[in-house]
Amino acid sequence: GAVxxxxxxxxxxxSGTSVKIECRSLDFQATTMFWYRQFPKQSLMLMAxxxxxxxxxxxxxxEKDKFLINHASLTLSTLTVTSAHPEDSSFYxxxxxxxxxxxxxxxxxxNGTRLTVT
Amino acid sequence: xQEVTQIPAALSVxxxxxxxxxxxxxxxxxxxxxxxxxDPGKGLTSLLLIQSSQREQTSGRLxxxxxxxxxxxxxxxxxxxxxxxxxxxxxxxxTSGSRLTFGEGTQLTVNP
Numbered sequence: 001g002a003v004x005x006x007x008x009x010x011x012x013x014x015s016g017t018s019v020k021i022e023c024r025s026l027d028f029q030a031t032t033m034f035w036y037r038q039f040p041k042q043s044l045m046l047m048a049x050x051x052x053x054x055x056x057x058x059x060x061x062x063e064k065d066k067f068l069i070n071h072a073s074l075t076l077s078t079l080t081v082t083s084a085h086p087e088d089s090s091f092y093x094x095x096x097x098x099x100x101x102x103x104x105x106x107x108x109x110x111n112g113t114r115l116t117v118t
Numbered sequence: 119x120q121e122v123t124q125i126p127a128a129l130s131v132x133x134x135x136x137x138x139x140x141x142x143x144x145x146x147x148x149x150x151x152x153x154x155x156x157d158p159g160k161g162l163t164s165l166l167l168i169q170s171s172q173r174e175q176t177s178g179r180l181x182x183x184x185x186x187x188x189x190x191x192x193x194x195x196x197x198x199x200x201x202x203x204x205x206x207x208x209x210x211x212x213t214s215g216s217r218l219t220f221g222e223g224t225q226l227t228v229n230p
Binding site for chain 1: 122152154162222223
């Protein structure tokens with residue numbers, strides 16, 4: 001089945017530093033990937049839509065200069081949390097759909113990255 | 119703005135019991151609806167996907183129904199097992215179905 005791999009699975013960083021999270025589609029290509037954030041005891045909230053070869057589309061309230069998204073290839077999207085602060089501590093999950101699959105096929109999710117900013 | 123609500127927030131049942139999880143959404147103009155399972159600290163596993171034109175989908179012991187006009191979906195789990203313990207998330211897909219709006223989930227515990 002289609003697999004989406006996220007790396008790292010967890011990361012601890014100091015306040016003010018930047019952290020990069022990778023999302024890879026291992027056995028399919030994805031022109032579009034999605035980044036979600038999940039705070040404890042809350043559901044997933046869409047942060048941005050990553051588009052291969054073009055700029056990402058950010059949801060209202062998400063700072064594009066703080067959450068940098070790069071989708072340089074059909075199998076890789078990265079999310080960089082710049083100048084991280086403790087309030088950025090969260091669970092970040094990416095998802096993708098096979099570009100060659102049916103238009104209405106389900107999205108595949110990565111296993112998420114737990115970010116803790118101290 | 120679409121809002122998705124899941125009831126109950128938590129559910130604890132003995133092994134073998136049949137159970138129903140509920141999901142409601144405010145805007146009936148949806149593309150599809152998807153049920154996911156999330157284990158603690160893990161990502162999401164897709165369980166069932168129902169297109170807006172469909173009324174139900176089945177996979178093994180799971181059955182999901184969709185009543186778009188009333189803005190409701192249910193996930194039925196038959197003969198529950200301890201391994202079913204997880205958080206179950208309902209997500210509504212809009213436009214092309216790629217952008218999902220999630221409910222807050224139902225945390226299920228199946229006791230041996």
